[in-house]
Amino acid sequence: MEDSDGLKAKRRTNPVSAGLEHTGLYHSFELPDGTLLPGANSLEWQRERLARFGLPEDLTGKRVLDIGPWDGFYTFEMERRGAEVTAIDYTDLDTFRALHRAYGSKAKYLRMEIYELDAATVGTFDIVLCLGVLYHLKHPLLALEKLCAITRDVCVVDTVVIDAEEWRAEGDRGLPYAEFYEYGELAGQLDNWCGPTVGNVEAWIRAAGFARAEVTRVSERSACVLAHRKWGALPKDEAARIVVAGVTSHANRGRSFSSVKEEYLKLWCVWPHEARPQTGELFPEIDGFGAAPLECWITPSGLMVTVRLPPGLAAGRHQIRLKIGAAAWSEPTAFHVDLPGTVVRQTIREIQDGVTWVRGEVDWRNGGWLTVWAEGLSAEADPGNTTVLLAGIPHSPETVDATSGQLNVKLRPLIGAGAHEAVVVHRGASSEPFQFRVVGEPPPIRGLERLARSRE
Ligand SMILES: C[S@@+](CC[C@H](N)C(=O)[O-])C[C@H]1O[C@@H](n2cnc3c(N)ncnc32)[C@H](O)[C@@H]1O
Missing domain, CATH: 2.60.40 (Immunoglobulin-like)
Structure with missing residues (x-):
């Protein structure tokens, strides 16, 4: 394990800054007329990296999104393969626009933050490229959720990782984690926020809603992880169907x-x-x-x-x-x-003790079960969209029968003997309050038994 100063010095190095300063370009290009434009990253490295994305040579009919394209090597390459490409970046670069012209590109170039992506404004994409962007994000998991929501097939996540050497030597090493950079700890840049382990990138991908993560390359400082929305090859159906x-x-x-x-x-x-x-x-x-x-x-x-x-x-x-x-x-x-709200008024017809069926009351000595009979519930009514407020305290019913309007509820031990009001709230619409009585005292709340005894 490196000491803290050694680790800090290692993180601070920026392997591309000299090349960038020297050439003005982040990417290298070979233009359609054969002109070579050298940049901080070599063509060889870019092509080798591209090969690990596992994308078909022919992308005709596919929609591709390139996030943070910088000068646009991958945007123009996706377009060359036949895809309809959109590139989004929070900055707008002369180099991208000039190369867009040089390639005669039709790719859309939108000035946009990754967090602004959503299907209503940009649509959905078969392939999303998130290359060299993840470690720039203060909210990486939120961004990956945004990407999952607009990806139909695969999102290629290529990012700085902090355990590349160890991963290559030993593979995955247990609990995932990420370093957090408040200042310029990573490469001296203020817009670098996190340095995950390879396993952490995989875990974030799954936690963001993708089906699975597939590591296809770990190089000196970075990893390429494919975030798939579909299961790959599945076992053959050889046993009875799951019920x-x-x-x-x-x-x-x-x-x-x-x-x-x-x-x-x-x-x-x-x-x-x-x-x-x-x-x-x-x-x-x-x-x-x-x-x-x-x-x-x-x-x-x-x-x-x-x-x-x-x-x-x-x-x-x-x-x-x-x-x-x-x-x-x-x-x-x-x-x-997200079921929409309903304007149908709810009505409570009756409340009964859930065990003795005595009307208008519920007895703690029978366990505190009550049945509420409601009118106005929709066919989709269930304990997730229906709440019963008893003495103002929300109760999630144990069962809801949308046809008969029967809601079975267990009183929470916060409600003591006396007269109380019940209100049914279903998809945003509330009933008028209905009076009922509680008989007997609730059992003590677990962990607060001493509180109950001290009151006696
Ligand atoms: C290191 S470069 C990666 C360039 C290229 N994608 C590659 O991997 O070769 C990072 C790019 O992401 C863009 N970027 C960083 N944070 C972003 C954000 N929150 N939203 C949109 N673009 C962002 C930067 O402007 C820059 O173009």
């Missing part, structure tokens, strides 16, 4: 999700085997894109698989399906994202 009995949020029993929340999908599967599968054998797919699974557990009701909600899902209905190892794909199951 997904239900989909819920990790936070409640509903299947309504919000695109601005950190939410996970739980797939509840029939699982006749004793052993749980490895995470690498799980292949969830949402609307045709792979989504990296987080974990799986065997529970009394079968196998539970947790999957991230990928970014960029439009408001509306979506479908998830699952393949496990050689078992065939499950039937797709639907869930909702």
